[in-house]
Amino acid sequence: xxxxxxxxxRQIKLVTILAMSTKKKVILAVSGGIDSSTSAYWLxxxxxEVIGVYLDLWKGFSDEEKIKSSTQATEKKLxxxxxDLAFPIxxxxxxxxxxxxxxxYFINSLKNGLTPNPCVVCNKHIKFKVxxxxxxxxxxxxxxxxxxARTRRKHNGKMELLKGLDRTKDQSYYLVxxxxxxxxxxxxxxxxxxxxxxxxxxxxxxxxxxDLSESQDLCFLSGFDYRTFLSKYAPECxxxxxxxxxxxxxxxxxxxxxxxxxxxxxxxxxxxxxxxxVIKKSTQDNRLVVGFEEELGRxxxxxxxxxxxxxxxxxxxxxxxxxxxYRSKPVRATSRMISGQDTLEIKTxxxxxxxxxxxxxxxxxxDSAIAGGEISYN
Numbered sequence: 139x140x141x142x143x144x145x146x147x148r149q150i151k152l153v154t155i156l157a158m159s160t161k162k163k164v165i166l167a168v169s170g171g172i173d174s175s176t177s178a179y180w181l182x183x184x185x186x187e188v189i190g191v192y193l194d195l196w197k198g199f200s201d202e203e204k205i206k207s208s209t210q211a212t213e214k215k216l217x218x219x220x221x222d223l224a225f226p227i228x229x230x231x232x233x234x235x236x237x238x239x240x241x242x243y244f245i246n247s248l249k250n251g252l253t254p255n256p257c258v259v260c261n262k263h264i265k266f267k268v269x270x271x272x273x274x275x276x277x278x279x280x281x282x283x284x285x286x287a288r289t290r291r292k293h294n295g296k297m298e299l300l301k302g303l304d305r306t307k308d309q310s311y312y313l314v315x316x317x318x319x320x321x322x323x324x325x326x327x328x329x330x331x332x333x334x335x336x337x338x339x340x341x342x343x344x345x346x347x348x349d350l351s352e353s354q355d356l357c358f359l360s361g362f363d364y365r366t367f368l369s370k371y372a373p374e375c376x377x378x379x380x381x382x383x384x385x386x387x388x389x390x391x392x393x394x395x396x397x398x399x400x401x402x403x404x405x406x407x408x409x410x411x412x413x414x415x416v417i418k419k420s421t422q423d424n425r426l427v428v429g430f431e432e433e434l435g436r437x438x439x440x441x442x443x444x445x446x447x448x449x450x451x452x453x454x455x456x457x458x459x460x461x462x463x464y465r466s467k468p469v470r471a472t473s474r475m476i477s478g479q480d481t482l483e484i485k486t487x488x489x490x491x492x493x494x495x496x497x498x499x500x501x502x503x504x505d506s507a508i509a510g511g512e513i514s515y516n
Contacts, residue, residue, distance in 0.1 A: 163187045163278040164325060165269050168227055170215035172340045172350065173284030177327040178223055179344055181282060189276055190227035192216055193268060196237040198367050199360045208360075222344065230268060239263050241358055245372045248396035251419040252496025255464075256356055258510075262315035270320055280325050285309045288329035289321055297321035299447050299507040304332045311464045314500045314510030315445045368396055379424035381408065384417070384433060392426040395419045401434060401492040415491075435489040441473075441482040441499055441511030448508075451479040458501040458508060460484060462493050468502055473509075482511065 164181055168174040168190040181188050199205050220227045240260050247254035269281040286302030287310040297318055302308040316324075328336060337350050359367050368375045375396040380388050390408045392398065398405075402416040406428060415434045418427035446452065453475045459468035470487040484499065493513060500510040 161185060161187050162280060163189065163276065164280045164282050165272040165276060165278045166190050166282045167265060167269055167284070168192050168216065168219070169284075170212050170219060171284070171352065172337060172348070173286075173328060175219055175223075175344050176336050176340045177282060177284045178219070178225060179339065180327045181325070182223055182225060186280075188225045189272075189278065190216075190220065190225060191269065191272055192227055192229045193236075193265065194229050194231045194233060195264070195357060196233040196241060197358050197360045198371060199362060202360070205360050219344070230272075232264060232268060236260070236264055236358070241371075244356075244358075245368070245375070247496050248368070248372070248375055249421075251395055251421040253399045253494045254496050255498050256358075257312050258315060258498045261312055266316060266320050270323065273323060279323075281320075281323050282325040282327060284328055285313060285326055286328050286331070286333070287313055287326050289324055289326065296448050300329075301502075301505045301507070302326075302328070303330050307333045310507045311461055311498070311500050311510075314447070314498065314507050316447075317445070318447075318449045321447070365397060368394075372396075377424060379426065381406065381426045381428055383414075384427060384429050389414070389428065395421060395424065395426060398426055400494040431491075435491045436493055436515075437486045437489050439484055439493050439499075440476075440514045440516065441484060441509075442480065442514050444480050444482050444509050444511035446509045447506075451475065452508075453479075458503055460486065460499055460501050462490060462499045462513065463497055466492070471501075473501060480511070482509070 164186045166174065166178055166181060166188050168178060169192065178188055178190060197205065197209075200209075216227050216229075240256050240263070243259055244254050244256050265283070266281070269283070272278065273281060286304055286307040288300040288302060290298045290300055292298060299310055299313055299316065299321060301310045341348060341350065355361060356364070376394040378391055378393055379395070381390040381392050382388050390406065398416050398419060400416055400419075403413050406414050406416070408414050408428065412430055414428040415431060416426060417429040417434050420427060444451070455472060455474040457470060457472050460471040460473075461468050469490065472485045473482045475481070476483050495514050497513050498510055499513050501508045
């Protein structure tokens, strides 16, 4: 088959070069979705021996009939993918570990007034840890995922983590906690691809009858909104309290601090001449502090537990572009190390509205992710 996209030709050429003259074995994370399935197709086309790994993770509402049906549908999809592309898929049960590590982190962060990012944490502690362990278990050479990101080896042998070429789908942000040991073994087959091209390849070569819509929800929510999830699995988060302004005057009642995030405007149910925004969540007295737009925003914040992609902390004050959320635009900022090697002070060139404790911020130099850590005010 001839694929029309120049980017797709370039990607196949890239992974073929990596395969070299001998057949290399790759452990590929598969979900049955478009991206991981197309990654399998390209790796096989490039001459790799591919072993698929599906992580069976804990999901909320697993006793619901529609969740059971969804699980069965995923199993059938994986079986069909394995048969159609002729490669094995192993299912690895990580439900207990995922619940103890990721779901607990999610709930505890919300209890402490933070806005967590489970996907970033899961990539480090679950997904890539399991894949890396599989290298030895299956005597493999590489691991691969369907992330839209790239790697590049520097002259000193260190690996860089680069943005995917499709800027609308770049997922390097979610990978910022990975280390050099893992990055040296990773292949990102979709790194130089455009999502629309990937969909065309999937539709033509893998599943012509596929519905190409994709869910953006957290996997363990099982399609439910997180309010419903917390009402069942962490009802203690639903304790109501006062909504106050910065002077302490009560303006209303909130339904639980976990349901609000910094910069939020909608859902406050406060009548005023101009809109209120969430500017602080006080867990000590269970108060939600709101203010007008001019009270919102800051330029300085801290990053804790910083991971340096190179493995070498940079102590000098430097300028980077910083992303404070996955979908936020990078802004110019200065960073300097404080309190040892794992805390950075970040000062942005302009005031940002949505700097949110618990979220992750990532520092970039051009296309290269340099470091990342969890946002805090103190």
